[in-house]
Amino acid sequence: MFTSAPASICILRLSAIGDVCNTIASVQAIQKQWPETQITWITGKLEAQLLQAIDDIEVIVFDKKAGLDGYKSLWKQLNGREFDALLHMQYAIRASVATLGIKAKYKLGFSSDRSQDFQTLFTNVKVPSPKSLHVADGLMAFAHRIGVSQSELTWSLSYSDQDKAWAESKIQIDKPNLLLVPGASKAYKNWTAEGYVDVINHARDKGWNVILAGSPAKVEVDLTNDIQALLSEPCLNLVGESSIMQMLALIDKVDMVIAPDTGPAHMASAMKTPIIGLYAHHNPIRVGPYHYLMYAVSVYEEVIFAETGKTSQELSWRTRAKDEKAMNRITSDRVVTMFDQVVEDLYPQYQ
Template sequence: MSLFSCAPKSLCILRLSAIGDVCNTIAVIQGIQQHWPQTKITWITGKIEAQLLQAVENIEVIVFDKNKGIQAYLALWKSLKGREFDALLHMQYAIRASVATLGIKSKYKLGFDKKRSQDFQTLFTNHKVKSPESMHVLDGLMAFSSKLGVPSHQASWTLAYSPTDSDWAKEQLDSSKRSLVIVPAASKAYKNWTHEGYLSLINYALKQNWQVILAGSPAPIEVELAQNLENSIKGDLCNLVGKSKLLEMLALIDQCDLVVAPDTGPTHMANAMNTPVIGLYAHHNPKRTGPYQYQEYVVSAYEEAIKAETSTPIEKLDWRTRVKDKDAMSRIKSEQVIDMFTKAVTDFKLD
């Protein structure tokens, strides 16, 4: 049964991290805004994620800096003193997020049901959102808006960046060529594809007269991998890893022709901008965490790796089961990714 038959005055969204999950959550929030444009939305999120939310209109963003420890909670609760929301959407089951709810006043506190909840999240909510049949993270989040009373709708995104961000992106792109942005690294090294695999893809794209750009954050793991790739390529490779702000990267992803990335935030940024993206997966089931609109273009070694690790049919495994083998991404062969690149070029008329 829906909680609201008419628009609530205010909603609080609790989704602290990470970039990919925040991207998925944006589709839910914008669906709510389309149905109830007068409802005030307050979103509590992490410091980096707040940068991305600058691209979303008509929301109040409150930054929760987890690095400040207990002071982060005290600052959050102080900022919300005297305020009460019609509903809190507790959309992250991490215990640090649940603790934050203790200082958020709301009649309804929605959280995942037992099927999707972890870390005792059910103890911090008074309304459980029924899990959909689909295992994808976004479908689980969309169930929150349905519980509120928002009619079922197709996920869509509207993210806006500044003219300055747009100009920066245009300066990086060669207008005479198709552009491939590769985000080679995730925050966790085991999610990254192999150096040799990336080299094969880059060399192939360069031979096809594509501009190839490496993008990513200034995290040392990303900078090091990009630098090693740049040193190994004889052709013209543009290395922007660590050289862009988050919304500049969003603009670059929006204006390029194709993105290739492992299981990381920019994969979902591309999805949100309707830029074709080839996701590279081995540790998490891409049917759960892959780019929502581009599942057909995922190159996955997950089923092969999980079968080798568990000897259990995938349909009998818990939907969250993760491959533990740190070398699982090496199961993805360069031929597979190049074939998918060729498919994307054909399907999206990029030749």
Template sequence: MVSQFSEPQSICILRLSAIGDVCHAVATVQAIQKQWPNTKITWVIGRVEKKLVNGLSGVNFVEFEKYTGLAGFVRFRKQIKHLKFDILLNMQGSFRASLISTQINAVEKWGFNRKNTREGQWLFTNRQIPFLKTPHVAEGFLAFAKAIGVGADYQLNWKMPVSPTARKWCEERLAGAGRYIIISPSASKPERNWLTERYAEMVKYSQEKGFAVVICGGPSPFERELAEEIEKQSGSAIINLVGETDLQQMLALLEKAELLIAPDTGPAHMAVTVQTPVIGLYVHSNPERTGPYLYRHYVVSHYEALLKAQTGKSVAENSWGARVKGIGLMEHITVEAVKSMFDKVIEDTTNQSLSIHQA
């Protein structure tokens, strides 16, 4: 199935959330812009997520606040009803997104292949992208662009907007810190968090290697307490910015960091968009599907072994999105494994820097 438009005049992107998925979607938007610089792009996005990408060049944003219920739906309908598009790319498989898509006036409404989605999205589309057997989420999004005409050999890359204000804040906040790494210790689900004492060990190790340590996170009491406990157990001074950064400031911090250590969480994917290496800590989800896209080779994972133990089947024999279930499983990731990966990342980035200078 191909698009009837050889060069679409207008495209609507529908991807509301979450932060990591919005990061993936940015690369698809920019692939479309590279192919068709004159195509007008509108992105239907969540209010919080818009703050991350608001400076994205050549994109008009329409907010949908998913927590406002019927009132939010009515408000969105008023914003969108006068707009017409050649193509809608619905890159969110939820039933809510499908309902939203009914209010978007588009000739072609593209969705995931029926085998790659759920919640009946195919009932709300008139085009489907090809079936993908083992895609990373970012590749699944790029498949929308390729389905409508972006070159089949296009490779994912990002040019993320970071505001000058955020960069200035970062420079002032970290003045005198020197080279630093970031730890973003808290995931959206507690069972995905690594052990506090092991984060503390990595604080000490990073400092022994000559790096300052910045800890970032949201403003919740849990995240603040976690950062304080990590600092206490490390016995070292850290730069605690938990609850102090907005999304643009977080991007600016990541942009200048040597590396990020994090579980499966939004900042890991934000780091990818500014080309900062990520040591991802994965147990519950498949890192080849949801890991930090450019840095999956730096992931420390026990997903494969635990999936085999729980199901009796390998990754290839399970469904591609199969998850490992249970609490306390992150203890399988050892400090030694993360230290070893830390050394590898620093060695690789040092060698890359030398190669650039020698060239």
């Protein structure tokens, strides 16, 4: 689409933390090839905090909770501006409505096999889906469509010295540190307190320090309290105590992360911190931590086969398992075994 650097590009990816984190690789690929291109990123309030981790981006915050006023505010900020291209990287209808006030010669969106909520009606260039099922590769396809050369996905995220100091004050320097982010924003994605306790006890028996962290959402706080109540010795509990950037620094400083399908799992992958992701409702091949898919513990295939009689290859790309208790199929033994596998592969000194 562009044989030389475009003057300006607008990125539209409002949420969520994990998807915004995946999108960063695409944006940084554009920056690497065309450092002179001005990039404006429209995103949500919480997600804008994560974008502090990257350089040379103009961030415009869209407040989805403000209703029509949120759109008016966004369009007012963009009044009189026109971009060479809009990368409409979120197919939710609220994002598509936002494009009505964004002027751009080219408006790129997902092709019909990956779009929904009528996104194709709001774009004039359809981005071909890559062979890879992973969301991050689908987002990178936008960069390739406008002319960015093919390359491996890489992330370069940074944080302040203050965030570094905070994180370093929370870990133990004489032991390897395991960070558990036990809760996701949606309860059906969460594993059991009993399962986490088994993993914590195993890790401690192997000489690891264990830390709990997460957002202040009630579902995460409640699950964490259940875990703590079952332990003979509670873990350091940072759930609800960190900013996004402090969480990023903490993820960078620990030796391993265990989490369900939630934003910090993708942050760990971006920081090259080994992550064991726990999955039941979504295919980890599509939404798992990009660099550490080999360590995902997943019951997704067995759950959807039980529900549909079909494998994932026979179903739609985004098929979600409906069983609200599907995560209960993950056994403690499987997660403990995977923990030991990560240690054997990456930290033989801690065996």
